[in-house]
Amino acid sequence: MNKPAAPKALLNIVIGEWAARTVYAAAKLRIPDLLAGQRRTSADLAAELGAVPEALRRILRYLAGLEVLDGDEQRGFGLTEMGQLLRTEVTGSIRDFVILSGEEWHRSWSQVVHTAQTGGQAFEHVHGTNLFSYLDSNPEASRTFDRAMSGSVKLFNEVPNAYDFSGAGTIVDVGGGNGELLGTILASAEGPRGVVFDRPDVVAAAEAELSARGLTERCTLVGGDFLRSVPAGGDTYVISRTLHNWSDEHCLAILGNCAAVTKPGDRVLVIERVILPDTDPRLSLAQDVLMLLVTGGGRARTKDEHRELMEKSGFALREVHALPQDFSILVAERV
Ligand SMILES: C[S@@+](CC[C@H](N)C(=O)[O-])C[C@H]1O[C@@H](n2cnc3c(N)ncnc32)[C@H](O)[C@@H]1O
Missing domain, CATH: 3.40.50.150 (Vaccinia Virus protein VP39)
Structure with a gap:
């Protein structure tokens, strides 16, 4: 397959962040767990999550476009092979890595300019302390890190x-x-x-x-x-x-x-x-x-x-x- 032209290739890199944020949202809301073994509509999921159906429908549609989910509002959304990996408690689950990436790592990446300009640690800049001290005083984040x-x-x-x-x-x-x-x-x-x-x-x-x-x-x-x-x-x-x-x-x-x-x-x-x-x-x-x-x-x-x-x-x-x-x-x- 030919490489995409430069503008498209670059755009794909840039909007990779949007895809990652949407996958993070799905994992955080435990949508993959709610879809385990069944297809559900956004209205049905929204009722269980206390979410807004129309907002959720558009997010699920994007996740289907990313092949994390499949289906649509008529047939209901279900999990693809990638989506299965976002469930908790399944062999090979990367849900905890997605949460770590979407929270502590995401906040750190948002300060990459700070690190480039100062050489200082982005993590410390946003969290006020270094990684392992932060984990020592945040048991929930520490468990997520270990499981990731x-x-x-x-x-x-x-x-x-x-x-x-x-x-x-x-x-x-x-x-x-x-x-x-x-x-x-x-x-x-x-x-x-x-x-x-x-x-x-x-x-x-x-x-x-x-x-x-x-x-x-x-x-x-x-x-x-x-x-x-x-x-x-x-x-x-x-x-x-x-x-x-x-x-x-x-x-x-x-x-x-x-x-x-x-x-x-x-x-x-x-x-x-x-x-x-x-x-x-x-x-x-x-x-x-x-x-x-x-x-x-x-x-x-x-x-x-x-x-x-x-x-x-x-x-x-x-x-x-x-x-x-x-x-x-x-x-x-x-x-
Ligand atoms: C990136 S994790 C790797 C964990 C595991 N070895 C693996 O391959 O998944 C780094 C590990 O080093 C541990 N660690 C960090 N600082 C440490 C220290 N000063 N003494 C002992 N362990 C430490 C962390 O708690 C963490 O479990």
Whole structure:
């Protein structure tokens, strides 16, 4: 297919924000949950939501145009495959990511000019504090953030296929969130034990995830600050989608803390969207600007930049394996 002419291509980029806002509204109003397994008219939905039928009809019609919904007012609106992913409590749901994108990330993107002109963090500019302090004092946003991260089922399921954990003794997931990834890894290999290490409030929520998987016997939860130390006793340290939140100095602290508790031959596995010359850069570069806006020094990195951080911390990069959604797993060995 030919590329659209420049004006149309640019316009499509610009109105992408309108589409994203409308998808956010649908998720926020839980419209996909209300359409699960049934077609409904806007009048019917509006009555349940306390919304204005004509306004809702036009929004649903746009969502059908975006192929998030299908149908129309006569037949009723229903969910497409994309729309199903906006439901709560379904495998692979990205509803929480849509809410995070439509709220904290949206407010931050609205200040991209501020960041360009001052270099200051857009997130701090609009929220008055940095990301993780904000999450510490906003439990609802914090749960949404954790669920948005752990919604990456497809990615997590591929991690044990990309790296064989059966020879590991104890796997420590540094910044392990609510334990979804470690739970997936432990379910794939019977031998290893695990530790989920994260901010104290976050590991409290991980308990439910691990007990739902029947893994409480094999896994412990530790709260703390990875900039100060990480739990000792592991031979395999996983750092998934976390280094991009931090400056090089902070990454050296996190990796250095892993080096301090490991011995030669132990592993650090870093999961990141690496900027690679031969992959579509749109996701990694969008994430890079997001990190510019919402963190103090976080960034997407190339493979060589990761290698350098690892070498400075006492690890040698041995292998890189591709994962879904342009992620990679970088396998490093303590030297
Ligand atoms: C972007 S999330 C990634 C979560 C998970 N590893 C994943 O791949 O979905 C970053 C994680 O780092 C944790 N974190 C942030 N600052 C931390 C700190 N100082 N000490 C420990 N964990 C921290 C956050 O709570 C969050 O769970």
